[in-house]
Amino acid sequence: MVSQFHGMVSVSPQMHTLFDLLPRVARADSTVLVRGETGTGKELVARALHELGPRRGGPFRAVNCATFTAELLASELFGHVRGAFTGAVRDRKGLFELADGGTLFLDEIAEIPVSIQSRLLRVLQERTFVPLGDTVPRSVDVRLVSATHQSLRAAVEAGRFRADLMYRVRVVPLFIPPLRERVGDVGVLVDHFIEAFNTSHGHLRRVTEVHPVARAALMAYAWPGNVRELANVIEYAFVVGQGSTMCLQDLTPELRGEEPPAEPRPAVTEDERERQRLLRVLAEHGGRKGAAAKALGLSRSTLWRRLRELGIHA
Ligand SMILES: Nc1ncnc2c1ncn2[C@@H]1O[C@H](COP(=O)(O)OP(=O)(O)OP(=O)(O)O)[C@@H](O)[C@H]1O
Ligand SMILES: [Mg+2]
Incomplete structure (x- = not known):
């Protein structure tokens, strides 16, 4: 049976399991992390959570964290007061204030600059924020739904994302399967x-x-x-x-098979490949870095540096 759930069309059992879960998750006020590849419908899921929950009468606001510089994103999220930085000629409300009483959807949350992560953590923990250039905290009541196509844990391991923030934003993790x-x-x-x-x-x-x-x-x-x-x-x-x-x-050339067929799985990055190789060699040598370096033909210091860069704390 074809069914449509909050704009999502699907007959697949995986998606129907997700549809069944959404009303329950929506009812709670927990923060949700939606994980899925690009174009899988993460924003539709975020909207469904808003519409199915007690905040449906409140605002729904969305922002893509990957499309701003750190300063602009901070101003976008928390707002600023006049004179906060060059060009800030008047007060501006941020999305947290605009979403008060409703839901804020942070897309590509793994891309959020480290400088903003502590401010975000503060909103989640204390339900207050301070606009740029201001000193007085303001309280706010917002439910946070975030999305990412990459693993937050990998971002934490790479030192790009605070672990405490990861635990806060993915109290309820939801996964959308690829098409x-x-x-x-x-x-x-x-x-x-x-x-x-x-x-x-x-x-x-x-x-x-x-x-x-x-x-x-x-x-x-x-x-x-x-x-x-x-x-x-x-x-x-x-x-x-x-x-x-x-x-x-x-149909487009890709569909007619006129170009190299698309990869059946998302491409693994060079770093990820190297990470897996180093982990494997380390395991083969019982975790002894000296022996692993020798097997890899690397100096100990080079191996140590690469392990650190790749976020491996062996
Ligand atoms: N199951 C579905 N049925 C109908 N339309 C869908 C479905 N899933 C996604 N779409 C449509 O596909 C497009 C992409 O969806 P959406 O923006 O929610 O994906 P996303 O995961 O947020 O993508 P990105 O990672 O690029 O931000 C939208 O136009 C959306 O309406
Ligand atoms: Mg999206």
Whole structure:
């Protein structure tokens, strides 16, 4: 049965388990960390938590932490008073104040600069914040929902994220599976987005079927960009194609197999690969760094430095 839950279309058991859980999580005021690859619907989940909970009548505000410099993000979150920094010509309310009584969604929280993390911790612990350039703390009542596509623990191990803040923001961790692991969802999402374009762009075209070869290509694709990528592919096909059938030629080159196929899993970073290699060699030598350095052909000091840089505290 195709069901739609707060804008999320899905037939997959994994997603339905999540849908079942959301009302319970929404009822509590605990901070939630939504984890999932890009385009999986993290923001939709955050909105659902807001709408399903007691704060639904209050404001919902969202910000992407990766798109600001440290100073601008601090001002965005906590606001500033006139003269707080060059260019601060008037007082400005921050998102915590604007979301008072409601929910604040912090996207890409792993990217939050260290200089802001202690301020954020303070809001979570004491429910107060101080606008830039001010001295008097203001109280605020905000539920925090955050999202990340990378592991916060890895960010903690790399020294980029405070461990105490990690525990505060992920009291309830929720995981959204990638599209390629959701059984049956590609098919229903293709139909869902075609229907949406038939409605919004019906004056251009009405698609009533997807050619079997095109459907097979859509099914076989790995969707590294998840639901957002699928929506974009369908929009592209809708716009470039003609007539009532969506054909293989209408799909983007990646889907037609004209470019190297996308990686079935998210690419592992160089650092992560090296980290795993060092951990493995260390384990093979019973954790003895001297022996591991010798096996790796590195000087002891080089190995120690790399271990520190990669956040391995062996
Ligand atoms: N299950 C779904 N059904 C229908 N539309 C969906 C579904 N999941 C996501 N979308 C749509 O896909 C797009 C991406 O969703 P969203 O912005 O919530 O993802 P995200 O995980 O926050 O992405 P990013 O990591 O890039 O911030 C949005 O347009 C959203 O409406
Ligand atoms: Mg998002």
